[in-house]
Structures are given as structure tokens and as C-alpha cells.
Amino acid sequence: MQADFNRPVLAVDTGTSYLSLALRADGETRLFHQEAGSRQSELILPEIRTLFRNAGITAADLGAIVYAKGPGAFTGLRIGIGVAQGLATPFDTPLIGIPTLDAAASLPPPQSCILAAADARMGEVFYAWFDTLNRRRLSDYQVGRAADIRLPEGCAFSDGIGNAFALENRPPFAGKPDMPTAADFLNLAAEGGFPAVAAAHAELLYVRNKIALTAKEQAERRARP
Structure with a gap:
């Protein structure tokens, strides 16, 4: 599939505790970026509707939808890709998945x-x-x-x-604690290098197979040097 960046493009990042949305339309990028915690699923569709309304467009006008594909918070990532697929499917809108670490590195x-x-x-x-x-x-x-x-x-x-x-136990290298917003995912997608796919073929990037530790595993990990 081919994304059309001459049309409006929406980006969705729900891989952290933030709900981050960006809409680029008519040369202007509108950003919603807010700590949402467990309210991502409650806020995401109303905030997308607000972005659409302010830009004077609907989902049918989108040339692509960019989404954070992880790694990140399992539940949040599922919310993001689910909404992206739901918006894209009726209009055959291409989806572009950007790995979260690639967006950070940019x-x-x-x-x-x-x-x-x-x-x-x-x-x-x-x-x-x-x-x-x-x-x-x-x-x-x-x-x-x-x-x-x-x-x-x-x-x-x-x-x-x-x-x-x-983090308290941070990497043994110098670094800044910044994370990308949805606008950064959008910018990276526009530069190319990440494939556009049909909604049915969109995937997430899972690096960890296990979502939670047992109490015994947590105690063992705390005891490790």
C-alpha cells in the first residue's frame, strides 16, 4: 500500500502512560499529549474527534495513520492499534507502524x-x-x-x-529521559523507511513474552545484585 502524505495524516502513540495524538493537515500539526494513565481507552476517541473537528476533516480524508508499534505497555499498545485499525478499515487507509525505540532515537x-x-x-x-x-x-x-x-x-x-x-536503576551511559510524542512518530513516517500496510496486516512489536512477574519472581529479582 502507498501512504499519501499530501492528505491529512493521524499519528497515535499509546505505548506509555501518555496519550499522544498528532494530526497533520493543510501544513499544520495539531498535537494532544497528556498523561492519561488508565484512561487512554476513555479519552482516545473523543480527543481524535476533537482533532478532526478542529481541522475540518473526517477519518475518510486521511492519507495514512501512523501508530506506535512498541515495545511498550501491552494494554496501551493494543488500544492504539485497535483504534488505528478501526479508523482505517472502512476507508482502506494505510497504516504505518513505527517502533517506539526508533522514534526515541530520532x-x-x-x-x-x-x-x-x-x-x-x-x-x-x-x-x-x-x-x-x-x-x-x-x-x-x-x-x-x-x-x-x-x-x-x-x-x-x-x-x-x-x-x-x-529510572533509579538507569543504563550505565549518559542520556536524556525524553520520549517521543505522536508528532515525532508522524515526522519519522513522513521521512520514509517504514512500510505502509493494510489495517488487517498491522502488527505490534513484542520484545517481552511475559507481561507480569509472580510474587516469587519479584522477590528473587529484588534480591539480585
Whole structure:
């Protein structure tokens, strides 16, 4: 499928505790970015309707819908992709999934070895290494203890980004705790490099198979050095 960025484009990010929405129409980007906690499912459709109304469009006018595909909060990601698919399906609107860590890595100026790391709860972080000068990912998407993160072979650290850098047990590298908004996902999609697919073929990026730890596993993890 082919996205049409000459038409309005909506971006949806529900992978963190924030509800982040961006609508680009007629050269203007409207952003809703707010801490929502467990209210994402309650707020997302009314806020999208508000964005549409303010821009004078409907879902039928969209040339693409961009969504955060993870890794991130399991329930939030499911809400986001579900709404994106629901808006896209009646009009055969293309969907573009952007990995959350790729969006985070796009925030600093282009550099050769950026660590993007996000809070994964349960004492772990999601992370990956990027060469944004050459638009390359240098590692797999991974999940694990921040203290266990290592530089890729032959890589000289240049920068770090993501909310994992605000944690008490943060990665052993320098970094800013910023996370992307939906507008950043939209910008990255417009640059190309991420495929547009039909709503039925949209997928999420799961790095962790387990959503929660048992009480015994939590106690064991707290006891680890």
C-alpha cells in the first residue's frame, strides 16, 4: 500500500502512560499529549474527534495513520492499534507502524551510536542501539536489566535517550529521559523507511513474552545484585 502524505495524516502513540495524538493537515500539526494513565481507552476517541473537528476533516480524508508499534505497555499498545485499525478499515487507509525505540532515537541530532532505552517495568528496560547518521539499527530490540546493557562491538557511544534514563536503576551511559510524542512518530513516517500496510496486516512489536512477574519472581529479582 502507498501512504499519501499530501492528505491529512493521524499519528497515535499509546505505548506509555501518555496519550499522544498528532494530526497533520493543510501544513499544520495539531498535537494532544497528556498523561492519561488508565484512561487512554476513555479519552482516545473523543480527543481524535476533537482533532478532526478542529481541522475540518473526517477519518475518510486521511492519507495514512501512523501508530506506535512498541515495545511498550501491552494494554496501551493494543488500544492504539485497535483504534488505528478501526479508523482505517472502512476507508482502506494505510497504516504505518513505527517502533517506539526508533522514534526515541530520532530525537537527538543524528549520531553514530545512540542508545534508546525505555522503562519496561519489572526492573527491566527495552533498548536498542542506533546509527542515526546512516539510518541503521545496530542491535536487536532487547529487554533486560539496565545494568546489563553493553555497547555493540566497534561502536563508540555518542548519546542516550528515553525514559529509562529517569529510572533509579538507569543504563550505565549518559542520556536524556525524553520520549517521543505522536508528532515525532508522524515526522519519522513522513521521512520514509517504514512500510505502509493494510489495517488487517498491522502488527505490534513484542520484545517481552511475559507481561507480569509472580510474587516469587519479584522477590528473587529484588534480591539480585
